[in-house]
Amino acid sequence: MGRGSSGFRRLVREAAKFGAVGGAGLLVNLVVFNLVRHLSGIPVVRASVIATIVSIAFNYVGFRYFTYRDRDKGGRTKELTLFLLFSAVGLVIENGILYTATYGFGWDTPLQSNVFKFIGIGIATLFRFWSYRSWVFRALPVREPVAVVPAAATSGSTALSAGAESFLEQPRPPAQQDKPRPTAHRVG
Numbered sequence: 001m002g003r004g005s006s007g008f009r010r011l012v013r014e015a016a017k018f019g020a021v022g023g024a025g026l027l028v029n030l031v032v033f034n035l036v037r038h039l040s041g042i043p044v045v046r047a048s049v050i051a052t053i054v055s056i057a058f059n060y061v062g063f064r065y066f067t068y069r070d071r072d073k074g075g076r077t078k079e080l081t082l083f084l085l086f087s088a089v090g091l092v093i094e095n096g097i098l099y100t101a102t103y104g105f106g107w108d109t110p111l112q113s114n115v116f117k118f119i120g121i122g123i124a125t126l127f128r129f130w131s132y133r134s135w136v137f138r139a140l141p142v143r144e145p146v147a148v149v150p151a152a153a154t155s156g157s158t159a160l161s162a163g164a165e166s167f168l169e170q171p172r173p174p175a176q177q178d179k180p181r182p183t184a185h186r187v188g
């Protein structure tokens with residue numbers, strides 16, 4: 001298996017974790033939507049916006065501490081700002097579809113509302129997956145592996161031992177190698 005296949009496997013694992021958190025977030029979103037809609041009498045799209053905001057908070061915790069826990073943790077303020085920005089775009093996508101179905105076509109039965117909310121969530125999820133992995137939870141830079149020079153390749157009495165120190169020491173250019181220093185003589 002080459003390098004490309006391991007990258008594909010990482011992407012599949014990431015998508016599976018994203019899907020697990022997203023699936024739980026979907027349940028939170030739909031349950032809150034239906035509870036708010038049926039218990040409070042709030043109009044459909046407003047109930048959907050409330051449910052989406054609750055699921056955004058739920059998803060941030062899941063993404064940060066499960067899906068993308070190995071990603072760069074520096075700059076949490078920037079990360080949260082970008083997360084909220086892209087989540088707001090997803091909120092508009094998700095609820096725009098529901099708004100169009102409800103007020104544009106008059107499809108506002110509970111079943112129709114749930115179907116169009118679900119479709120909106122699906123389309124917004126594609127956008128969120130791309131934006132979160134590309135901009136919010138950025139991958140840490142890949143470190144180059146350190147090449148190990150076998151002890152037999154070194155020459156002379158200055159050969160380094162094969163211990164941990166030889167593994168960590170970086171070769172220096174010839175200009176920086178140790179040269180005998182002139183000794184100062186005190187006159188006096």
